[in-house]
Every structure is written in C-alpha cells, then in structure tokens.
Amino acid sequence: MKESNMDGLQTTATETEQQLEDMAKEMRLANDGLLEQDKGYFCDVRPHRVEPYKGIMESFANWARSQSLWILGFGTGCGAIELRPLMTSRFDMYRYGIQARPTPRQSCVFIIGGYASVKTLKRIVRSYEQMQGPKFVLGLGSCTVNGGMYWDSYNTINRIDQYIPVDVYIAGCMPRPEALLGGFIKLKQMIREGKCEGMNKYIDDFDWYKANQKQIIHDWNMPDYNW
Amino acid sequence: MNEIMTKAWYTLISLFVITNYGLLLGGTMARVRAKVQGRIGQPVWQPYIDILKNNFKRTGIYHGVMFYLGPVFRLAGGLGTYLFIPAVYGSLVFSNFSFSGDLLLVMYFIFFGQLGMALGAGQSGHPYSPLGVSRGLAQMTAFEVPFALSVIAIASQYQTLSITEIVAAQQGGILNWVAFTNPLAMVAGMISFLGMSMGNPFSVVIAPQEIPIGPPTEMQSSFLGMLQTNRAIFNGAKLVLFMNLYFGGATNIGVMVIKTFLIYLYTVIVDASFPRFRTDQSIRFFLGIPALIGIAAVVLQML
Numbered sequence: 001m002k003e004s005n006m007d008g009l010q011t012t013a014t015e016t017e018q019q020l021e022d023m024a025k026e027m028r029l030a031n032d033g034l035l036e037q038d039k040g041y042f043c044d045v046r047p048h049r050v051e052p053y054k055g056i057m058e059s060f061a062n063w064a065r066s067q068s069l070w071i072l073g074f075g076t077g078c079g080a081i082e083l084r085p086l087m088t089s090r091f092d093m094y095r096y097g098i099q100a101r102p103t104p105r106q107s108c109v110f111i112i113g114g115y116a117s118v119k120t121l122k123r124i125v126r127s128y129e130q131m132q133g134p135k136f137v138l139g140l141g142s143c144t145v146n147g148g149m150y151w152d153s154y155n156t157i158n159r160i161d162q163y164i165p166v167d168v169y170i171a172g173c174m175p176r177p178e179a180l181l182g183g184f185i186k187l188k189q190m191i192r193e194g195k196c197e198g199m200n201k202y203i204d205d206f207d208w209y210k211a212n213q214k215q216i217i218h219d220w221n222m223p224d225y226n227w
Numbered sequence: 228m229n230e231i232m233t234k235a236w237y238t239l240i241s242l243f244v245i246t247n248y249g250l251l252l253g254g255t256m257a258r259v260r261a262k263v264q265g266r267i268g269q270p271v272w273q274p275y276i277d278i279l280k281n282n283f284k285r286t287g288i289y290h291g292v293m294f295y296l297g298p299v300f301r302l303a304g305g306l307g308t309y310l311f312i313p314a315v316y317g318s319l320v321f322s323n324f325s326f327s328g329d330l331l332l333v334m335y336f337i338f339f340g341q342l343g344m345a346l347g348a349g350q351s352g353h354p355y356s357p358l359g360v361s362r363g364l365a366q367m368t369a370f371e372v373p374f375a376l377s378v379i380a381i382a383s384q385y386q387t388l389s390i391t392e393i394v395a396a397q398q399g400g401i402l403n404w405v406a407f408t409n410p411l412a413m414v415a416g417m418i419s420f421l422g423m424s425m426g427n428p429f430s431v432v433i434a435p436q437e438i439p440i441g442p443p444t445e446m447q448s449s450f451l452g453m454l455q456t457n458r459a460i461f462n463g464a465k466l467v468l469f470m471n472l473y474f475g476g477a478t479n480i481g482v483m484v485i486k487t488f489l490i491y492l493y494t495v496i497v498d499a500s501f502p503r504f505r506t507d508q509s510i511r512f513f514l515g516i517p518a519l520i521g522i523a524a525v526v527l528q529m530l
Contacts, residue, residue, distance in 0.1 A: 050285040061283040068273070068280040089265035094257075097273060102439035105288070105447040108280075132447045133285045199285075 033220035042223040047203045050133065058194060065108065065134060066191040067097040069184065072107035074127055077114030078174070079140040085177045098184060104130040109187070112166070114174070115143035115156045121163060122217050128164045129225055133199035136191065138183055139169040148173055162212045165198035237320045238310065242460070244321075244480075245309055245467075249459030250274045252466075252488065256495050263499040274459065278452045287448035290351045297347010298446065298453040304340020305457040308333055309464035315483055316394045316476040330378060330388045333468060334371075337423070340461065341367055344442050351445030359441020362506045363425075363432040369513035370422030370429075376521025377416035381472060383528045384409055390468070394476030404475040411524035413473045417493070418517040420469055422509065424462075424491075426498030429509050466490050 029044045052058045075083065086093040087100065101107040104127045116124055128135070139160055142148035147158030160166055167190060170183040190196050202209060206225070214220055254271040261268025270276075289295060311329040315321035341363055348356035382388050384405070385396045397403045406413040422429045433441040443454055466487035470476060474490070477483035504512065 052285075061279075064276050064279040064283055068276045092261070092266040092268070094261060094269040095267050097269060097276060099269075103444050105445055106440070106443075106451055132287060 029224040031223045031226075033222055033224070042226040044223075047206065047225050049200050049203045051200075052194065052197070059192075062192050062194055066188040069096075069098045069109045069136075069187070070101040070107045071098060071109045071111060072104050072127060072131065073100045073102050074104075074110075074123075075113050076116055076120050076124055077112070077141070077143065079114030079143075080111075081113075082140065082174055082177050082180055083111060083113065086180060091177045091181060093181065093184070096181070096184060096188070104128075105132060107131055108134065109136050109138060110164075111138045111140050111180075112144050112160050114141040115148065115150045115153075116160055116163075117156050118216055119155075121157055121213070122222075124160075125163065125213055125217075126222065128202075134196065135199050136168075136187055136196050137164055137166045137198060138180075138187060139166045140180060140183070141175060142171050142173045145169050145171060157216055163209060163216070165201045165209075167196045167198050238323065241314060241321050241323055242306070242309070245314065245463040246456065246460050248484070248487075249461075249463035250278075252491060253459055253462065255488075256491060259492070259495055260499055274455065278455050281447075281452035281455065282449050284448035287450065288445075289450075290445065293346045293350040294445075294450075295347075297344050297350070298450050298457070300343020300347065301340040302453055302457040302460075304336055304338075304343060305461035305464060307336035307339065308468070309460055311336070311390075312464060312468050312471060313391050313394065313476070314467050315480060316391065316398070316471075316478055318479070321480070321483075322391070325389065325391045327387075327389045327392075329390050330382065330393070333390070334375070334378065337465070338367065338371070340457070348442040348445070353445045355438040355440075355444045356442055358438050359432055359434075359444070362438075363442060365506055366422055366429060366432060366509050366513075369510040370419040370517075372419075373415040373513060373517035373521040374419035374423070376518065376525055377412040377419070378472070380409060380412040380415075380521070380524035380528050381405055383525070384412075390471050394471050397475040398478075401475070405473045406475075409524060409528070411520050411527065415517050415521035415524055416469065416473055418520075419513065420465070420490075421494055421497055422513060423465060424494045424498075426494050428497075428501040428504040430498075430503050431506050431509065434503070462491075463487070 027046050029046055031039050031042060031044050034042065053061060071083070075081075085091050086098070093099075098109075108131065110124075110128055110131060112124065128137070137160075139145060143150055143156070144160045144166070147153070147156065150156040151158055157163065168183050168187045170179050172179055175183075187196070210224060251271060251274075253274045254269070257273065258268040258271060310323050311325060311332050313322045313325040341360075345357075345360040345364065348360050381393060385393050387393060387396075393405075397405060401407070425432055431437075438444070443451065446454055467483065469490055470483065470486045474486050477486055
C-alpha cells in the first residue's frame, strides 16, 4: 500500500497513474474498489500459480480429491432446488464421497445452480476466491452455458465461464438430480485424469477474469483478490 | 534407557491403533446414521480419504500465530486425554501413562482442547467462530456438572482418583461394574456423555445451517485435516474413558472394541432420534435432572 495515500495527501492524476504502473510492476493489486482507510485490512498480493505434484504423487492426490468432493452449500439460482434431493435416500450422494459443507473455506466443488444474476455474481466471485485450491466448478443448467431462457435478461449474465473457470457443464432446464450425479461422475473422472486445473487457469488469466467481472459488477466495493 | 524406548514404542502403537479405530468407528457410525435415514451411506473408509484430501490441498489461509496453534492445542488435548487413560486393563502396550491421579488430569485435558480451539478460532476473525466457541464452552460448562458429580461419586466409592484402580475394582463379573454398583453415577455420566459427543440434541455448537459449522468455520486444508485426525483420537479417548469408568474397562482389545462400539452406538441412536436443543435449553437440561441425579449419587456414597 502506498503511504502517500494513507497520509491524505492530494495526488494528481499523473501521480496516480504512476502509482498504478508501479503496482503493476510489483505485481500487486490496486484494490481500488476499497476506501483508502480499508485498504490496510486487505492483502494486495496477486494469487500465485501452484504447480501440481509430479507422477504417482499427483495421481494419488487426485484420486483422494475425486473421492472426497465437498460441495459449497450455496444455492446461486433456481437450480439449487435440484441439489437438495441428492442428500435424500433416493439419490444418496454420500455413496460417492460427496458431502455438503457450509463454508467456502472447506469446500472444493462450487455448483452454479442455474442463472446468475448480477447481484449473485458478486457473491459467486467472493465465494469462489475464498475456496482453497484445487477447486472445481460445476455449471448446472442451460443458463450457465449461454444464458438459457434468460439470455436477453437485463439482470443476469449469460456465460459463467467468462467470470470463473468451469470444469463440467450439465445442460438442461432443469437437469434432474440423476443428471447432476452424472456430472459428478464426469467431474471425478476428469479430476483423476488431472484435467481439472481451473484454479491455475483462473490465476493465469487473472486480469482477463477480473476485467470481465468488473464490467458486470459496477459497485465493486471489495478487494481484487484478498481472501 | 531401553525401558523408555520400549514405552515410546508402546505409546506409538497405542496411538496408531486408537487413531485408526477412531476413524473407522466414525465411518461406521456415519453408515449407521445413513441406514436410519434409509440411505446406503458413505464408505467406511471415507474419513481417511477426507483427511488425505484436506492434507493434499494446494493452498491454505492463515490468520496469525494463534490460528496455527489452535488445531495444535486441540490435538494436544486429544492426545493428552488418550495418553493418560489405560485403554486395555493389564496390557503393557495399551496401559499408556496411567498414574495415581490421572482421572483429574484427563478431566482437565477434555476441557483443554476446547480452550485452545477458542483462541485459534478467535484469531480467525470470523464472527461465527467465537459464536460457536461460546456455545461450546457454555454447553461444556453445563455438562461438566453432572460428569464431575458422577466422577466424585465413583472416586468416593473406590477411594481413588486412578482410572486403573477404578477399573481393577470393577473386575470379577458384570455385577461389579459401576453401572450396577452405582447406577445413578452411571446415568449422570452417560447423559453428560451425550453433551460431550455433541450429537443431537446437543449439536447446536456446530449447527451447520445456522452458524456455518461453528468454531472451525475458517479452518481449512491441513488445519482441518489435523482437526479431523484429532476428532478420531478424542472420540476414541472419550469412549475408552467412559468404558473404564462405568462398564468395567476391558482386558483385551476385542472387549474394548465391543464395549466402545456399543457406547458410541448409544450416542448415535440418541443423535438420530432427537431434534436439536438451543444452547439455553441444553444448559437448563444439564443443570436440571442430570445434575440432580449426580448429586443423589454423591449423597448416596457419602451416607
């Protein structure tokens, strides 16, 4: 953080540009959505790519990851109604090592349950960034693919993968819980094959994702990546 | 020197056995709960995979030194509880570090982990963590009353604070168990055990729908892996303690497994049958009839 701003000194436009350039050189985040006094509470370090292990170690880790999928219990749209039956005796997701967790810190699968309104997208981004990697995203329903029936809505986004990386899509409106389980099986297979590197993709293309997110979320009053 | 090394090996073996037993027991009971709900349920070995997965996480957030130390204290609490309880009476390997005043130390260690966790969770800065911790400590203070009264009754019955001596006094037949010689103490103790195992109706501490999972809300990756490992050890330790106090201990591993399984099954049956108390309701509950039963047990011993 720049101390000159903390002191409340007047900075000219050129100085601000200079500061932004300096931050870009140091690979730090601007956090410009935050008030000056709040910036100190949040980190301005960019997320770093974490390389997978090599060989059998990564295969073993991926097997463990695929057998223990903890869903973030956050219903982001109407599709969340299809998540509930998974816990019941009819579908019983626990058989496949799938559980629901109430906090993003402990979860590794984020299910985007159908349409994402602009208001929800902000929460989706926050929750996604709070999850610890490796993390996986399931797009549930046609709305996550191309907007579905909301494709020309003024208040929903069309393609979720422009804002966070998605591993598996489950098309349909609504897809039944069986389809969701099918998606999970596919996700497990992809994790075991080492194809689910969404978090590293997010970090590699961080600036692109952030630009997309900021285009949609106008009241960006949160840090750029902080959690 | 050789003696110390042998003891160290025995301790490691004992810890290894209780950790695996705790994990498998957790997996089995999850399956029992699933059967109650008409499901098939998770595989028995699911707790192992969950711990592996959490330890294989690539990133982790930390919030300061106490945040690191919280799970460590919790683990120390679990290890401390187990290492001072003789798991199998008369066994060299599983007698652990039992000594003449171990009952008091064990009661302290049961509390110790929660206090450590309170400090760690407090530093995470998440508002739900201290909320869960305050609920947990309030409930713990409440169920300690019938438990402590029950322990006082047993201690005065056998005139000792050593768990090994309490177990020794119960040998020689089922009618020598505290459950039969001092049933009131057993009832008070076993009711407080329900609170200690934090299943329903005393599960408000980690209430996932309300205060996302309570104290460990911010714990993730290997911190959570450590807490899960501790959960297995601590569960095993508590089961062994209650088996020793009320049900005559065990003279071999097979008896230990059967008795602790049945004690755990009792908490799971209660867990699957009852809805959840609020914190104030559970405090009132523990300070009501269970505390009175505990007092009656102590008074009957003193007469």
